[in-house]
Amino acid sequence: MKTTQLGKSGVSVSAIGLGGMPMSVYDRPTESESINVIHRALDLGITFIDTADSYCKDESDKHHNERLIYKALQTYKGDTSNVVVATKGGLMRPNQSWARNGNPEHLRETIRVSFAALGGNKPIDIWQYHSPDPDYSIEASLTPAKEAQEAGMIREIGVSNFSVEQIEQAQDVVDIVSVQNQYSPWQRQSETDGVLEYCDREGLTFIPWSPFGGRRRHENLTNIPAIANLAQEKNVSVYCIVLAWLRSKSSCILPIPGASKTSSIEDSVKAAEITLSAVEIQKIDRETL
Secondary structure, eight states, X not given: OOEEEOTTSOXXXXXXXXXXXXXXXXXXXXXXXXXXXXXXXXXXXXXXXXXXXTOSSSGXXXXXXXXXXXXHHHHXXXXXXXOEEEEEESEXXXXXXXXXXXXXXXXXXXXXXXXXXXXXXXXXXEXXXXXXXXXXXXXXXXXXXXXXXXXXXXXXXXXXXXXXXXXXHHHTTSXXXXXXXXXXXXXXXXXXXXXXXXHHHHTOEEEEESTTOSHHHHTTGGGOHHHHHHHHHHXXXXXXXXXXXXXXXXXXXXXXXXXXXXXXXXXXXXXXXXXXXXXXXXXXXXXXX
């Protein structure tokens, strides 16, 4: 597996990560099936796993994905010392919906529970503020993360769903290693609003969520000629082509395709070996905007 550096941390992780969300929301697989997916990802050389306290069914199920990942790492027979787990806090799941909560007291508590859910015996590798809450300043919401980092509960801090201005405000409070925003061939806001360029320039890892454009788009990838034809030419899936497109946009991009089946992550890792030409990238660009 090819590797990439995680921001300016000096830590190397796999060029393709694993998104844990599908294993804990909606029609999630059984625990044993999910653990098999995580174990298979580790077998294939994946060393970056993305999760969140809100990857669960509802508030009564909070921190489900974090606990699942910790259990999978504990039961894996190989070496997990180089595995980086990035979690997030700041979203709630009332009645299976999503709601922001940047209240510093809530964030202090959810960081504490995330720390315990991920084992409680070493710092959280990366804790990311999931989405800025307009009811609280960036400084107020990130202060609990700063405190937890100083107390040894968090190693690195990142942000998610942030604009360039908000990232700069965050950088005034803590050192940021990553930014996790939506980005795909169909959702290019991170190009137009300058976030991707900012991350590239400042040495921050950019983690694109929803890389396949959401469930509806996900099901219709074969209807896009540029993607379907490239997949056929290179003898890979359409999903691999999309992940390769993401990686082609900047060396700071770390895709985290979600998986709830071993076959899905087995397919995704192949994208690390695919290189798209400038012409191929332009074809995808034209047909997806």
